[in-house]
Amino acid sequence: MTTTRQTAGPDSQVRIQAVPLRHPGRWVGAGVLGFLAIFLLQGWVANPRMEWKVVGEYLFSPAVLTGLGTTLLLTVLAMVVGVAGGIVLAVLRMSPNPLLSALSGFYIWVFRGVPLLVQLLFWYFLSAVVPTIGFGVPWGPTFVEFDTNMIITQLTAAVLGLGLHEAAYMGEIVRAGITSVDPGQTEAAHALGLTRFQTLRKIILPQAMRVIIPPTGNQVVSMLKTTSLVFAIAVPELLTSIQGIYSRNFQQVALLTVACFWYLVATTVLNAGQHYIERKFSR
Amino acid sequence: MKSLIRAEGVHKRYGAVDVLKGIDLEVAEGEVLAVIGPSGSGKSTFLRCINHLERIDAGRLYFRDRLIGYEEREGKVYELPDKAIAAQRVDIGMVFQRFNLFPHMTALENIMTAPIMVKKEPKAEVRERAYALLTRVGLADKANSRPDQLSGGQQQRVAIARALAMRPGLMLFDEPTSALDPELVGEVLDVMRDLVKEDGMTMIIVTHEMGFAREVCDTIVFMDDGVVVESGPPGAVLGEPRHERTRAFLSKVL
Numbered sequence A: 001m002t003t004t005r006q007t008a009g010p011d012s013q014v015r016i017q018a019v020p021l022r023h024p025g026r027w028v029g030a031g032v033l034g035f036l037a038i039f040l041l042q043g044w045v046a047n048p049r050m051e052w053k054v055v056g057e058y059l060f061s062p063a064v065l066t067g068l069g070t071t072l073l074l075t076v077l078a079m080v081v082g083v084a085g086g087i088v089l090a091v092l093r094m095s096p097n098p099l100l101s102a103l104s105g106f107y108i109w110v111f112r113g114v115p116l117l118v119q120l121l122f123w124y125f126l127s128a129v130v131p132t133i134g135f136g137v138p139w140g141p142t143f144v145e146f147d148t149n150m151i152i153t154q155l156t157a158a159v160l161g162l163g164l165h166e167a168a169y170m171g172e173i174v175r176a177g178i179t180s181v182d183p184g185q186t187e188a189a190h191a192l193g194l195t196r197f198q199t200l201r202k203i204i205l206p207q208a209m210r211v212i213i214p215p216t217g218n219q220v221v222s223m224l225k226t227t228s229l230v231f232a233i234a235v236p237e238l239l240t241s242i243q244g245i246y247s248r249n250f251q252q253v254a255l256l257t258v259a260c261f262w263y264l265v266a267t268t269v270l271n272a273g274q275h276y277i278e279r280k281f282s283r
Numbered sequence B: 001m002k003s004l005i006r007a008e009g010v011h012k013r014y015g016a017v018d019v020l021k022g023i024d025l026e027v028a029e030g031e032v033l034a035v036i037g038p039s040g041s042g043k044s045t046f047l048r049c050i051n052h053l054e055r056i057d058a059g060r061l062y063f064r065d066r067l068i069g070y071e072e073r074e075g076k077v078y079e080l081p082d083k084a085i086a087a088q089r090v091d092i093g094m095v096f097q098r099f100n101l102f103p104h105m106t107a108l109e110n111i112m113t114a115p116i117m118v119k120k121e122p123k124a125e126v127r128e129r130a131y132a133l134l135t136r137v138g139l140a141d142k143a144n145s146r147p148d149q150l151s152g153g154q155q156q157r158v159a160i161a162r163a164l165a166m167r168p169g170l171m172l173f174d175e176p177t178s179a180l181d182p183e184l185v186g187e188v189l190d191v192m193r194d195l196v197k198e199d200g201m202t203m204i205i206v207t208h209e210m211g212f213a214r215e216v217c218d219t220i221v222f223m224d225d226g227v228v229v230e231s232g233p234p235g236a237v238l239g240e241p242r243h244e245r246t247r248a249f250l251s252k253v254l
């Protein structure tokens, strides 16, 4: 690299006019890769069997837009469950009670260890094993009873599956945030007479946010993409809608292009949002 | 005089290390007590036991004749629930070496949080009192500053105001000026001096400021290795110490 540098000598005001070092190897490499990229792109874009008309036709079709809406809704709901669950898991994990702490550790171990797709199918088919859910005294009388099929609809199975899995990851993120706060803060709050819960809510969590929010932004982007997995339990989100269409017209690549377009739009918007939030919180 | 704090054989251990090995001590209402001693002698630990930031392992520690953190019924000692411990702490203010202001709040919010959340006092009233306290510590113009916009001395004065906002009957100071640049020490000591002169506040001060201790305190307690080696009026303890350990310590700090 060439740099201009001010030295203390008499000529310190004169900028160095150096001839830049040439890097021919880099240019050859870039050329080869660029050529390959154009070649591949052309094979897709200019392919006569690639029906761009179909892409345009479905890009804003009601079915696709409804699917996109469901994808966004799923993302939001699953993240709400995930964040709330994560806070609870983190607090339990850090509880002085060893049983609570172990329970939280066990949860995180299970929900991070089992593949998400398996979890989704599990929640979906749960109604077959547990036909009713009731509230009452264990092994005693039941006060209310619900048909599992009614409560665990496809959407709730999806939200549960995605959210509970997410909670395991959010738990670790929240815990990292809480431990990042100076223990002196807890002491000062306790010394003022705040209870443990008040301290957590008013003093610790607001400060932990700086550490919690950036990776949570990442999780949201990742969740948006992960929602596509719920097509396995036929929740009518973006990918399921797309798949429904191409199973009728056999324009798989064209319709998956539509899906790619919307996923990219959504992740780009979220990434921009995350970038903004990260800057705001990194003060 | 009525005793506010009474310690009887207070023990505290961390794992296998005995940090407090039987502290006996009384602090009367209105008394100002300085605790001095070498690093690691257990001064901070004892102070933290007084508002139950640490639980004691043996002995008894009373505040206004009630056990701190515990309850004694029919000869048995029961641990108090979180809420009851929090309620006990309301009457005991604490000021830390590293200030520990809440960085996400302004100076004013730092002062107002506890009276509103803990004592459920009306906001307008608390705000008025917070301004009065800021004025008293000479920081009326810093009400809306955040801790990172304040100097160490200013932060510590806000921290004192924050503790005073709860109208405590006892103030604990753990080396309140040790983290400060030398030229900022005076402004914090002035506020503390004023508390003694104007309010007759009962205070326990862990400090290395021997001049201040001599001037302001009624009693000086010298601690070493988890025990109280000697205590008495400043003139006696600082002027003519009876124990070799006290003399050795004072020869290093005076």
Ligand SMILES: Nc1ncnc2c1ncn2[C@@H]1O[C@H](COP(=O)(O)OP(=O)(O)OP(=O)(O)O)[C@@H](O)[C@H]1O
Binding pocket: B014, B017, B019, B037, B038, B039, B040, B041, B042, B043, B044, B045, B046
């Ligand atoms: N949380 C803890 N776990 C283990 N040991 C501790 C803990 N806190 C304090 N100690 C130990 O207890 C002893 C007394 O500590 P303490 O902070 O009370 O001393 P001090 O007199 O306040 O010293 P200093 O003047 O340095 O502040 C030290 O040996 C310290 O290492």
Ligand SMILES: [Mg+2]
Binding pocket: B043, B044, B045, B174, B175
């Ligand atoms: Mg200390």
